[in-house]
Amino acid sequence: MTTGHSFHIPVMGIGFTIDSPVKVSQFGIDSVISLVDDILLEKLRKMYCGKFNLPYNEITDKIDDFRALRITSYLDTIQHIAQEKFEDFKTTTTETANSIKHYFSSLPDSSVFKQEFFQLTRNDFNLEDVKKWMKEHMPMGSIDVNIMTKVDKENYIKKKKLPAEFNDAHAALRGFAKSKLHSSVVLSAGMNPRLYSYLEQFDAFFPDSNGYIEKKIVLKVSDYRSALIQGKFLAKKGIWVSEYRIESGLNCGGHAFATDGYLMGPILQQFKDNRKQLIVTVHELLINALQLKGRTIPKRPLPLKITAQGGVGTAEEHRFLLEEYQVDSVGWGSAFLLVPDATTVDKDTLKKLVRAKEKDLYLSNISPLGIPFHSLKGNTKDIEKEIRISHGKPGSPCPKKFVALNKDFKENGLCTASRQYQNKKLEELETLNLNRSEYEYHYQKITEKSCTCVGLGTAALLAYDLDTKIEGDGVSICPGPNMAYFSKITSLQDMIRHIYGKTNIMDRTDRPNMFIKELFIYLDYLKDKIEDTRKRVTDRQKKHMLTFAANLKDGIAYYHTIFDRLGADFKEVKSQLGHDLEKGSSILRSLEEEIATM
Numbered sequence: 001m002t003t004g005h006s007f008h009i010p011v012m013g014i015g016f017t018i019d020s021p022v023k024v025s026q027f028g029i030d031s032v033i034s035l036v037d038d039i040l041l042e043k044l045r046k047m048y049c050g051k052f053n054l055p056y057n058e059i060t061d062k063i064d065d066f067r068a069l070r071i072t073s074y075l076d077t078i079q080h081i082a083q084e085k086f087e088d089f090k091t092t093t094t095e096t097a098n099s100i101k102h103y104f105s106s107l108p109d110s111s112v113f114k115q116e117f118f119q120l121t122r123n124d125f126n127l128e129d130v131k132k133w134m135k136e137h138m139p140m141g142s143i144d145v146n147i148m149t150k151v152d153k154e155n156y157i158k159k160k161k162l163p164a165e166f167n168d169a170h171a172a173l174r175g176f177a178k179s180k181l182h183s184s185v186v187l188s189a190g191m192n193p194r195l196y197s198y199l200e201q202f203d204a205f206f207p208d209s210n211g212y213i214e215k216k217i218v219l220k221v222s223d224y225r226s227a228l229i230q231g232k233f234l235a236k237k238g239i240w241v242s243e244y245r246i247e248s249g250l251n252c253g254g255h256a257f258a259t260d261g262y263l264m265g266p267i268l269q270q271f272k273d274n275r276k277q278l279i280v281t282v283h284e285l286l287i288n289a290l291q292l293k294g295r296t297i298p299k300r301p302l303p304l305k306i307t308a309q310g311g312v313g314t315a316e317e318h319r320f321l322l323e324e325y326q327v328d329s330v331g332w333g334s335a336f337l338l339v340p341d342a343t344t345v346d347k348d349t350l351k352k353l354v355r356a357k358e359k360d361l362y363l364s365n366i367s368p369l370g371i372p373f374h375s376l377k378g379n380t381k382d383i384e385k386e387i388r389i390s391h392g393k394p395g396s397p398c399p400k401k402f403v404a405l406n407k408d409f410k411e412n413g414l415c416t417a418s419r420q421y422q423n424k425k426l427e428e429l430e431t432l433n434l435n436r437s438e439y440e441y442h443y444q445k446i447t448e449k450s451c452t453c454v455g456l457g458t459a460a461l462l463a464y465d466l467d468t469k470i471e472g473d474g475v476s477i478c479p480g481p482n483m484a485y486f487s488k489i490t491s492l493q494d495m496i497r498h499i500y501g502k503t504n505i506m507d508r509t510d511r512p513n514m515f516i517k518e519l520f521i522y523l524d525y526l527k528d529k530i531e532d533t534r535k536r537v538t539d540r541q542k543k544h545m546l547t548f549a550a551n552l553k554d555g556i557a558y559y560h561t562i563f564d565r566l567g568a569d570f571k572e573v574k575s576q577l578g579h580d581l582e583k584g585s586s587i588l589r590s591l592e593e594e595i596a597t598m
Contacts, residue, residue, distance in 0.1 A: 038066070149188065152195060218244075235283070250518060311514040333482075361375075
């Protein structure tokens, strides 16, 4: 497929990229919509239908399969609007030679489309021929979607559990499968075998004889082993993974899926070294499965993309990932929260993001999913939570129940951030007769959970002045640590120029290299693990921490090798990189000694 840009905008929260394709796909930029909240999608569909004079018929929760229908309808609406904007953009872009020149100046030299254009016009530039060629070949950004595989709540009607295909993630997958989109679903948060098996129900996920797949699968992974296991599992069902999207375990936004101390550089190296073998191994399984199913066999091996994201912030880092690890695209996340031309964030939260420094961005335990979660201190959803606690009424109302997954007290599940769940846990706590410090520790662990499935979508409602009667006005926001180094609201054009090194939108000069930043985040993570288990460590925990430390040590050695042979890349900060690695090694040695004596 012809590509324009060498970056993509990953999914952010529930609402922050919910309509990004309408804003950026006309410029050839790929972006990802979260499918968690069908209620929010329906509200925005109504708004966009009104804005663009499209017919709108409400899909209420009284209609059979309403969640899937809402998702299909929203995606079709976004696709229609984005396609119209793209057609208009093609017309205006190809009007004059100057407008064509301006368009190509915004693309990187690595752009396949740009290279094809220069090849076409090398010996002759006929404006009418160029216009025609551009209109036929200009790439539109992909309208991709994201499904968190573990957010797959079972659903009930009158206390009767519905079949698995009506679970939340299953319904979201069906909604995407039945949409008009020819794009990708990004499956994140780990493997869900039942959901993966459900893919087989839809022809759109299988290749045709030319290898074309209408609905592609992208797996978000944090290590090679996980990618290989999941890729083989799906291939045995005849499903090809078209892209492995590697995300830093901790130097990212949203939920943080820490590796066992494996750092991003070595992980990327492993994908680079094993890329061909990965294709051969998985492709062989795929062909066997397709033959057994009596399905069409592609005439040639299917294409595979490797992409990376998490903490990238400079043109130099962007280029290094593309060239050193031969990735096909680089994801830029948190920085785009300050680009209203690309993402959807309310004004008050934008102001908080602009002011945010390192101390304001932290890895929290507020997610009801029980997974570490990047958060911004002072977000209004957490303020709401603290006010409730101070009034002796901890826990949130649970109007949407998307993460009502805990079954300790109720068969159809409760959210651990909900008032109902926390009241029951606190009642249990009272019966344990703990001393004051132990009681306060467990009280804090119970009440720190925040209602993210509502809070992460509210910003979109506030940004568009839509009704928040059900949700309330509290906003959760989940930027990664990289947010600290971006401190002003930026236009899309300037952000693109920053990514490609044509300008610099960062005022600060003390930002660490992305790999160094991740290393120190992992060191802090290990330090916290040691503190958490210091009093009551088990042999298994101790062994895991020593393995974690050994993997970090290997990662530091790898970076020494990589940075020592750098040529033009990072040459201005090469000595600082070496100093930072030595500092990291010193901290790690101290942590290893602590673990050994536990």
